[in-house]
Amino acid sequence: MSLRKIGPRLLIAVLGVALALGIWEYGKRNPATVPWGPLNLADPVGRFTSFKLDKLREDFPGCRALLDSAGQRYQVLPPIDGGFYCGYRDGVRLGPGGGAPFSPAATTSCTVAVALFLWQKQVIDPAAEEHLGARVTRIDSFGSYNCRGIRGGREGRWSEHATANAIDIAGFRLSDGRRITIAGDWNRDDARGRFLHAVRDGACRIFSTTLSPDYNDLHRDHLHLDRGRRGGWTYCR
Structure with a gap:
């Protein structure tokens, strides 16, 4: 496989990991707005x-x-x-x-x-x-x-x-x-x-x-x- 083909794939993989980490960090700070966050009865009723x-x-x-x-x-x-x-x-x-x-x-x-x-x-x-x-x-x-x-x-x-x-x-x-x-x-x-x-x-x-x-x-x-x-x-x- 040529370096020319590896480059775009590596970039996509890095961007995917960065996006996943960003979503995970957002969920930690805003648990009420993501489906995997814990239920807190003090949070407003939301989508999840x-x-x-x-x-x-x-x-x-x-x-x-x-x-x-x-x-x-x-x-x-x-x-x-x-x-x-x-x-x-x-x-x-x-x-x-x-x-x-x-x-x-x-x-x-x-x-x-x-x-x-x-x-x-x-x-x-x-x-x-x-x-x-x-x-x-x-x-x-x-x-x-x-x-x-x-x-x-x-x-x-x-x-x-x-x-x-x-x-x-x-x-x-x-x-x-x-x-x-x-x-x-x-x-x-x-x-x-x-x-x-x-x-x-x-x-x-x-x-x-x-x-x-x-x-x-x-x-x-x-x-x-x-x-x-x-x-x-x-x-x-």
Whole structure:
């Protein structure tokens, strides 16, 4: 091989190494903006947040460490063996610390608990202040863990609820005594409706699947939020 041919190839190789080193150094300084950087609950929700949440499903200790670092109180739950389709080994019950309490207490997978923390801090709280001029003091839900299929039965595709990897949100209680519900306020053309649409849109950046009354009549009274496996991609309706 002649030196004339080696020259351009060597230059391309050197430039490739320099580019790789530059990207690696940028990732070290800006971990929130690259897919391989660690998830930090203090960072704004970004393009790779959902991808990083996906990786937590295989790292229960790391997931709990994130909740600890954020000051979120929780209780580790005993594993449930519900057969081939149901049960969990990474269940937690969220306490009142770190955000608005859930009613009933949220029993979810650890990954969903982390996603809920991000949703409260970075979406719900700012949206409530902007649209309603109040704080959210309680989040009402229809529950999380339920060994069932997507449409409630035990046939066909199994729901993410069957592994505590989903939660259904019914409404919000405010510091001024108001209650905002999906069933009663979703279609209102006022601050209540704008708040609900804002929290739905924000959830779309954090959860793998976000389903609202815009999806179908089965979701007319709640937001379905889950962290199903989508490789970092999200589905929002």
